[in-house]
Amino acid sequence: MNATCEPRSPRAVRISSSPAELAGLGTLLKCVQAGVGDVPALLALAKDVGDTAPRPGAGRTALLWEILASVTAVDVAAGRILEPHLDAAAILAQAGGAAAADFASDRVSDRVPDSVPFEGAWGVFAAEAPGLTLEAGDAAGRTVLNGSKPWCSIAAQLDHAVLTARLAGGGRAAFAVNLHAAGVSFADPKWTSLGLREVPSGTVHFEAVPAIPLGGAGWYYQRPGFAWGGIGVAACWLGGAVAVARSYQGALQKAADGGREPDQLALAHLGEIDRTLAALIQYFARTAARIDAGELSGPGAWSEALRVRGGAAAAVERIQTLVSQNLGPGPLAFDPRYAKRMADLSLYIRQHHGMRDDAQLGALTFKGGHPW
Template sequence: MVTPLDLEFSAEEIRSSGAAMRRCLQQSAERGASIWSGPVSDLAQTLIEFGRADLCLARLVEGHADGIRILQQADHPAQRGIYGVWASKSAGTGTQGTKINEGWRVKGELRFASGVDLIDRALVPMLVRSDPDRDSQLLVDIPADAVSADRTSWRTPAMDASRSFTVQVDLQVADRDTVGTAGFYLDRPGFAVGGLCVAAVWAGGARQLVDVVTTGLRAFSPTSHQLRRIGLMEQAAWQARTAVESALGRLPALDTAAAGRVIAMARTAVVSACETVLDEAPRVVGPGGLSSSPRLSRTLSDLAIYIRQQHVDAELVRLGGYALEAGEILAP
């Protein structure tokens, strides 16, 4: 299993420049090749460790792994380089596909396109007319540098090194660049599993905060109140990892619908645990720690914005509905 400890960069060096991030990402992609396309349990454990090192690097590694697994599931050859998956439809954005000759015209706007200037290829779902009465998504493999990126669209230091910008897509692709059939991207069993891999990165981020806080506090004599709050953080980080590992252990025995519910519950549990860690860390270190540790400040802001990908309230409504309809459907 490749971990950040196998790489040649420290946590600070990873974030020192775009070039350093690119080199570390390349090393990760190359050395972890067997993991990105291997058992999901190994992948998730690896992503936890990357999240523990740096959330921006982990975000990009997870995107590469997701891209490689999608191509594998579609029995589509991967091209050389680092992959990302640009599939956000935030605020009504997205791409449209129009059939032309022996290919497609892909046009539209995508938000949160991570890895601009860092990755080589991107998988992009475009909306196409699959039959006279219905539209569906068709996935295309495009060069990441073929888009126009608004590098001013990300206006916070949080997760800034992931280079997640709004991009304009307007290009032509050949039929051979389509991945799978219409509807494949959302209908494949691996779609929900990909959400669990993102939660693994969040769980690693929770562990990272515990690491940073405890490392800084070892130079002092902590109060009983600080020890209690560290205990809460330790417990929450354990719960986050356990939620991911528990879901992973149950997936092989579940059908697609039940697996989706377990993954949704695991993701929500991880977010709840991360919120506990985010709340307790500043209370432990106080203004002195918050003002003197760049890595602590960075990890706090990175994790806070990253976990907001999960729409917790909407997910809890769905889970509550499942419980009313079927009782203990998720019991061990």
Template sequence: MSNSATLEQLLEPFASRPVARTAAGDLQRLMQKLIVHGFSHLPLPGHGQTLERWRTLAAVAACDLALAKVFEGHTDALAIMAELEPDATPVPGSWGIWAAEPPFARVKIIGREGDQLYLQGKKAWCSGAPLLDHALVTVWDEQHQPQLVAVALSQPAISMSEEGWQAVGMASSASLDVHFELALARGVGMPGQYLDRPGFWQGGAGIAACWFGAACALAGYLRQHCTKPHHDVHAQAHLGTVDATLGAAAAALRETAQWIDAHPRDSAELQVRRVRAQVEAAVSVVLEHVGRALGATPYCRDSHFARLAADLPVYVRQSHAEKDLAELGKQVAAQPVGEWLL
């Protein structure tokens, strides 16, 4: 890793930019700097330093969640390729991972020529689409099996549409619809392997680390407020609630990282579903109590706070709420009695 700049030095100017400033080009340039300086080469999950990986994701999210969305996708794509193609070297550049499968948008393999695949269809929710060089994309093969493919995004056979992306929060993540018209790709791993590998759930916890980092950044404004003279006791009560909640979420993330490193080849689905639910609950508490304590001022006068407060409710909806909780409950019910004992 280059020592020419620290992560904090690269992130701080981006975090403090005015809200009105168009961020897409700035985000792309910062991503390139993070890659060049080596900050995107994180420890792989399940290799003994999972918590260090999540700390970097949380630090980037504390700066800007649109940046975190693209950065996390890039680092996840590198981890996926390391897991499925351990002897291959990824093509240089920025990467994304596009795996959403809504019923209205599917991409299919419609032809093959040697190792090259031809893709046809539309992919939705493609984060960072106009900012990236390459993407891993989930598609469907001729036998209707899911297959992961790698695609270079500079092809004329690939086009992008903004019509499906009307977000205010997370607007600069540029999560567009991408259209493939006989676009070339190559297979990564075997059919179904993307979902079946241990790294699938390990990567899912990295997203919770991003939620957590942003929540901590918002909580930091409340903590700073409570160090000033003449703050009110209600703000202290809000800070106490936030501290207890974030402390529990941090402990849960540390415990989950330790479990993943101790069981790198096992499915972490139960552990990750649980920690995502815990961090999501913490996010809700932080958003409520920080807002109630500080009032409208930071929403209106601090660009960094305003962006995080607008982006975090959108980003955390990557959780499926009660659907995810129901699946967690189903899995917990199948576990031996005593799971909650100290």
């Protein structure tokens, strides 16, 4: 079997919202489909979605995750672009709104002259790497950033970012920064991966760049929204897994229409894919409901995020394995949409740290943080 069958019209990924709510995503998904590979167009869509998308914990968390999953099911890179933009908006809202209001107003001009109104495309940069350090300090009564930040995806094409930096007194904190400010420079990412080619991640250098603090030391990691945002990434992985599963089902149907019925092995693998996705989607629905009910705003939020993220990453890898074994090398060699999705998704889920994340969850479980 060497061909997949992609749907002409993209379909939403349903977690728990009504069909009527999901029907409203049709125009967005068609625009994503038309914008595949066009980063400026996808950033423009992200800005539009950011104006209306629900915030996590505000009562419609499932719909937020359905938007992320549905966009990623159309194109993994599009989901990878949309997710941090929506996460940045949520972070600013969680910071209480004061920092965002200051960042958007003229009141900030006397201490951060290079800032711009709160608009445009945003990223979130919290990763660190050996030998690269970004530090926040004080200069003439204003906060400035000095140093380098790694793994900054498409930073040169963004307008602003929420990022983390080390503090002189120890610890790390979050800041909002204008990426067009004087003192910001972008290193060539030298991206060689075939996955997420539109979303290369490189290093950004900062030299006395003004920034707006968002919360104090440790706030970025201690807020429940940190866990909620981590599940948002997993919602994108879910969308990628659904897209791979749909292409497999479509390939089986196309073969059957041509007189080649699927054998028992192909059907068994389709059955495993179905129950894997069904269980994962139910977990997302349950977790979204618990977030909106205020049940995951304490220490248990990160444990739940690790469970969801681990389950989603495992589902992606298992579904990719089953589908690639059944469809063989043909689609990888001759179907550009299928090959792109598999490469993009394989790289994207490496944001999950595998057994290291399970070790984190195990440590929390050892202390009694489990539901069983």
